[in-house]
Amino acid sequence: MSGEKTVSFCTTDSVQGSHVFSVSGYSKQRGMGCGKFIRSGAFLVGGHEWAIRFYPDGFNDDYRNFISVYAELLSKDAEVHASCDMRLVNQTTRLSSSLDKTEPRLFNQTNLSRFAPQTAAFMARSAFESSAYLRDDKLEVECIITVMKKARVSETKAPLSGIAAQLSKLLEANDIPADITFSVGGVVFGAHKLVLAIRSPVFKAEFYGPMKQTETPLITIKDMQPDVFKALLHFIYTESLQITDDLEGNDRIEMVQHLLVAADRYDMEWLKLVCEKILCDNLEWRMLQLCWL
16 A cells, blocks of 8 residues: 655745935046946845945956946845846836846855856946936936745645545536636636535525525626635635645735635635634744844
C-alpha cells in the first residue's frame, strides 16, 4: 500500500517602495568630472536605507560618454534580498520609463553588490540630452525597490480528498450542466444548487427553503468582486483556498479579507475560521517583522 500523500506551500511576501530624485540645473553639474556623483536623500524600503547616485560625467573614463545611475543600499552591514527598477521620468508626459531592471538578488552593503545596476552604461549622454527626459535643464530619476521577506511555509496537509477533487472537476469541466447561474460584476458563473446548499445555509434557504426564490435563470450578486466569488465557489466545491496561492503579500491578504466578508454573508463557518486563521497568522508575522526592524 502506498504511503499517504501530503502537501505544503511556500509563499514569500515583499515590500515595495519608490523614490524620485529630482535634479535641477543639469548643465551646471556637467563637467564635475568622471567618477564624481550626486547622491539623493536616503529613503526607506523594507526597513533598510537606500539612495540614488547620479554621475553626470559617467562612472569613470571608460563611460565618459554615458550618464551613470545607481541605487545604493546604505544600511550598515545589511544583506537584503531585493530587486531594483531604475527609471527616468519623461518631462513632457510625466510618465517614467524603465531603463534597467535588476532581478531579485542579494544586496550586501559591505561590497559592490550594494549597487544596482551592475553596469555604468545607464544611457548614452547624447541620447539623454536630446530626449524628453531632460527639459528646462531638469531630470528626474525614479528608483523602485522591492524587498523580499523571509519565505513562509504552510503546515503540511493532505491534498484534496477524492470527493473534493471530483467536485473541483465538476466545477471546472461542467460535466453535469449547471442549474444555477450567477452574474457578479458582469462575469457569469455556473454552479449546482445542491452543492451550494450543502455548504451554505443561506444558499439552502434560498434554493430549497419556504422562502425560496421563484425559478430564475440568473442571480445577480451585488457588492462582491468576481475574483472573490470565484474563490468562494472554489472553496464551496473543494474546501480549499489553493486558488489564492498565486497571489502574494497584500494582494492575498486583501482577498482573504473579502472572503471573510463573503463567508459571513453566506454563513459558512468553516471558511470564516480558515480566513481568520490566515489573517491572524499574517498579523503575527507583521508583528515579528516590526520587532526585527
